[in-house]
Amino acid sequence: MxxxxxxxxxxxxxxxxxxxxxxxxxxxxxxxxxxxxxxxxxxxxNPSPTINSSSGELDFTQAAASVTPAVVHIKTTYNNDSGEGNSGRDKQMQDLFEDFFGGRRRSQGPAQGSGSGVIISDDGYIVTNNHVVDNADKIDVILPDKRSLVAKVIGRDANTDLALLKIEGSGFPIVKLGNSDNVRVGEWVLAVGYPFALNTTVTAGIVSAKGRQIGILDQGNNQSTDGEPQARTAIESFIQTDAAINRGNSGGALVNTKGELIGVNAAIASQSGSYEGYGFAIPINLAKKVLNDFKEFGSVRRGYIGVNFTGLDAEQSKRLGVSEINGLYINEVIPGSGAAQSGLKEGDIITKVDGNQIFSPSDLQERIGRLGPGDKVQLSYLRAGKLLVTNVTLKGEESVRTANNSTNSAVTKNLGASFAPASDVLKKKYKISSGVVVSNVKPGGFFDQLDVVQGTIITSINGRPITNADDIETAISSGRNNMATVNAISPDGMQIRYQFQVR
Missing domain, CATH: 4.10.810 (Virus Scaffolding Protein; Chain A)
Structure with missing residues (x-):
């Protein structure tokens, strides 16, 4: 006993x-x-009931019921809607998004906007889009039970179009964070939000693609707050869905049929401004890192490899004279960066990141976007046909700014083009010992006005051989009054010469 x-x-x-x-x-x-x-x-x-997955008989009711209590309506008020005090970049981003998600309503009084958000913590943290709350003077959060609470901004990031808000209180319902890496093309998903300022609305569709880049973030993301050019750091690797998304859905939830948050709705592809079949959401695995940084630091601590690159496809590979059609062709390695210290060089082709195949720039950008300064990443790359592997320690944003400030202004500002070192194949083909390929031409830029097209090989400027972008700066500076005589080879192999003055 x-x-x-x-x-x-x-x-x-x-x-x-x-x-x-x-x-x-x-x-x-x-x-x-x-x-x-x-x-x-x-x-x-608070264990949640088991919810059916996409397989078998379709039933969205359980997923919808578990998610809708935690998706909120966000109303923003702007006392100064004239744009005074806003940076050019902020104003441009505002204009880009205004015609779709949460467009501001013009009236005699303060302007107002509308969007959606998702509660991810029972103490009142809410994820939404940066463009929903950008420059708002007041942010009201309307809960599904009709309570209205004032929110404060914890952090915003234009590079991912994410923002973290906080409302006071506790015991709020939340949406469970999922794993966007496990999302498969063809699986059913639900979009939950407040389109057209209606009450909670749920629509269904499938994932139609992953890793999409649509260029909406880059359009307003090439200038800093002081108007000077800055490094291109926008990260676009959207989940594409045909679940109906409209005005006001921005910042709302994209969930799988288990009711797990796999993305934050951010944009649509539309000619009319309304739903036409394609919506885009920020993957939650990328958002997790950004949101946790907001909570801990108030801003994003982003890590950088330290390279500028061109995404490869059949057409671009032909221009550059390389056989690989997947991967990223390195145009420039920033001195002192993690890439430079790991031995990467111009002309290398990055093929894998942490063992995962790279098919487009978004594959690398999203992976790196989840990491911070000091983190390490393994890169596989091709050099002269040989596969090599290196580990790169990421560095902070300051290294990118320093490199950008030292970058030649004539190249970055005036010429309106980017360059890649000519491959050995191209040099052998055209019997040249030097040269850079024009890998991209900015619409409306100086090269565009001169009809210099992608794929043009610049062999010399003012009699000086050109092997990289720095050589271009040196050669142009050597000319009287920045006059430049450029010897080049057109994509069809013709010898051409340009003469112009760089202002």
Missing amino acids: NKIGVTFLTACLGGAVAIGSYKLIESKLQDGSSFEDKQKVYFTN
Whole structure:
């Protein structure tokens, strides 16, 4: 009998210790850990019912019921809508998005906007789009139960179009964070939000593509707040869906049929400004890093490899004279960067990141976008047909700014083009010992006005051989009054000469 009593007391003591330890860990997690850790505690205490997946008989009711209580309506107020005090970049981004998501309503009083958001933490953290709350003087969050609360901005990032808001309170319903890496093309998804300022609306569709780049973030993302050019750091790797998305859906939830948040709705492809079949969402795995940075630092701590590159396809590979049609062709390695220290060189072709095949720039950008300064990434690359592997330690944004400030202004500002070193194949083909390929021409830029097209090989300027972008700066500066005589080879192999003055 005594043994039974001792055993019972031991069991009770052990249970008490376990519960006490768990509560202590729970308290620490709620105070300072990542949103994923906070959600683990939440769903341990509030287990959700098993929800059917996409396979078998379709049933969206459970997923919709679990998500809609945590998707909120965001109303923004702008006391100064004239654009005064806004940077050129902010104003341009505002104009780009205004015709679609959360467009501001002009009236006699303050302008207003409308969008959506998703509660991801029961203490009131909300993810939405940067363009929904950009420059707002007041942000009201309307909960599905019709409560209205004022939100404050914890962090915003134009490079990913993400923002983190906070409302006061506790015990809010949340949407479970999913894993966007596991999303498959063809699987069913739901888009949840407040289109046209209607009450919570749920639409269904499938994932029609992954890793999409549509250029909407880059359009307003090439200038800093002081108007000077800055490094291109926009990250676009959207999940594409045909679930109906319209005005006001921006910042809302894209969830799988298990009710897990896999993306934050951000844009559509449309000629009319309304839904025409394609919507785009920011992958949640990219958003997790950005949101946790907002919570911890108030801004994003982003890591950089330190290269400028051109995405390869059959046409671009032909211009550059390389046989590989997938991967990223390195145009420039920034001195002192992680890439330079790891041994990467101009003309190398990056083929894999952490063992994952690279088919487009977004494949690399999204992976790197999840990491911060000091993190390491493994890159596989081709050099002269040989496959090599290196580990790169990412560096902070300051290294990119420094490199950009040292970049030649004539190349970056005036010529309106980017360059890649000519491959050995091209040099052998045209019997040249030097040359750079015009890998991109900016519409309306100086080269565009001169009808210099992609694929043109510049062999010399002012009699100086050209092997990289720095040589272009040196050669142009050597000419009187920045006059330039350019010897080049057109994509069809014709010898051509340009003469112009760089202003």
